[in-house]
Amino acid sequence: MDVTLKNIKLVPHPTARSQAISTKKISAGSVVVSVPAFTSALLEAEKGQRCDTCFRLPPDGEKLKKCTGCASYFYCDTRCQKVQWDLEHKRVCKSYSLMISYLHGQQFSQHERMDVILLSHFLGRTLKTKPVSSADNSHDPFSIFLSLLPGSHASQRTLDSIPKSLILDDSLVQDIYSRFGNNNFTIHSHLNSIGHGVFPLASRLFNHSCIPNAAPRYVQGPAQPVLMEVVALRDTDVGEEICIPYLDPALTQSRSQIFQYTYGFTCQCSSCRDISQLGQIPKPPDSSETMSSLGDELREYVGVSDVLGAELPTPSLSDLPLGLRCALHESYMEQLSEQFSKASHEGDYITAFGSGLILLALYLLIYPTNYPQIGLHLLELAKTHWNALITMETSGVGAEIRSQVRIFLSHANRILRIYGKEGDEHGPLDELVKLDELLSADT
Ligand SMILES: [Zn+2]
Ligand SMILES: [Zn+2]
Ligand SMILES: [Zn+2]
Incomplete structure (x- = not known):
């Protein structure tokens, strides 16, 4: 496939099939490429809450319109309904209810x-179309999808669950299914998962890295499927490979197995090399005393003090001391996140400040520069400190906390502006502006 786009091109890669390298300098925050969803589906928890075509929430006080055929698909309006009807729903509508009861009856997992x-x-979308395989039409998403490397095949049970009216050719269904597991993106809004989608060109172009220099964000618009925009997280030079994360880099223990079994490759990124050289990752300690000294040591190693400097630290994984290796255990991040959100929610600010800063240190250790999760967490830290300021008796330390809010906010602002607006209205960028206004009005 000959792909040359505005600022990248595909060239051979020493171990992977190919790689997308930049043909121009790309600055942080630029969109490298936009790819519309070829097909997408809402998570069960979002079904009925969002439009099945564009994934938007209905405006306040308004209800989505239900498909009268199946009573299971919901739309903003007739435009959104028509887009999906023409694309695929007219072939799915009639058999949908039967398919769903079959899936539940056979106890398929979520x-x-x-x-x-x-x-x-x-x-439904491809039933009446044939993939175009001539070189001239190599940008046809169906052809691109079928040119992706296959993963595991569908079981008989899966094949049996698909309505017969959607199957023209058994082997084509297998060809499609085998490219599903490893080419499926989780669509998010404000970084929260809302659905899944297939974006063939993005799959074809970008290799994975756990410390990527780009990341996908999802943009919603009226009467159109969700659009993936691959955003550069930092400035890149001509000839540099552009990589995106296929899964959350925070899966420090399980990711190498997922790559091997679901995606069929071994990640060669420096983070994976460093982690494998660290050897077995021990479980974090049980006692709260040892836990808190682990947190202190981690903050010291990364360089996260109570007041952050003008630059965020970029700690090295390879030099991680023996005693801190357990911080890479996946349960540690889970535990810290839980502790931080519970304490901020309950107004236990001292605990929230402590666990929030340890969590920041862990994010800086694991995630690459400008990764959106870091920005979002800095915004949470700013909000928590602000809430403490207005609810707590902070006489004497008020000025100090106020200046911390300002520093968290400025780092959050820089990182989240690089990532840009994603998904629903009233997102993190709006919260940033609001908090900044409150802060200015207060001083
Ligand atoms: Zn819609
Ligand atoms: Zn329907
Ligand atoms: Zn990796």
Whole structure:
């Protein structure tokens, strides 16, 4: 496939099939490429809450319109309904209810149900079309999808669950299914998962890295499927490979297995090399005393003091001391996040400040520069400190906390502006502006 886009091109890669390298200098925050969803499906928890075509929430006080055929698909308006009807729903509508009761009757897991629903959308969309394989039409998304490397095949049980009306050719269904698991993106809004989608060109172009220099964000617009925009997280030079994360780099223990079994590759990024050289990752201690000294040591190693400097630290994983290796245990981040959000929610600010800063140190250790999760967490830290300021008896330390809010906010602002606006209205960028206004009005 000959792909040359505005600022990248595909060239051979020593171990992977190919790589997308930049043909121009790309600055942080620029969109490298935009790819519309070829097919997408909402998570079960979002079904009925969002439009099935554009994934937007209805405006306040308004209700979505239900498809009268299946009573299971919901739309903003007739435009959104028509887009999906013409694309695929007219072939899926009649068989949808039967398919869903079959999936529940056969006790398919939520994950398996998602795959089958997405597959039914895909088949509905492609039923009447043939992939165009001539070189001239190599930008046809269906052809690109079928040119991706296959993963595991569908089980008989999965094949049996697909409505017969959607199957023209058994082997084509297998060809499609085998490219599902490893080419499926989680669509998010404000970084919260809302659905899954297939974006063939993005799959074809970008290799994975756990410390990527780009990341996908999802943009919603009226009467159109969700658009993936791949955003540069930092300035890149001509000839540099552009990589995106296929999964959350915070899966420090499980990711190498997921790459091997689901994606069929071994990640060669420096983070994976460093982690594998650190050897076995021990469990974090149980006692709260040892836990808190682990947190202090981690903050010291990374360089996260109570008041952050003008630059965020970029700690090295390879020099991580033996005693801090347990911080890479996946349960540690989970525990810290839980502790931080519970304490901020309950107004236990001393605990929230402590666990929030340890969590920041851990994010800086694991995630690459300008990763949106770091920005979002800095915004949470700013909000927590602000809430403490206005609710607590802070006489004497008020000025100090106020200046901390300002520093968190300025780092959050820089990182979240690079990532840009994603998904629903009233997102983190709006919260930043609001908090900044409150802060200015207060001083
Ligand atoms: Zn819509
Ligand atoms: Zn319907
Ligand atoms: Zn890696």
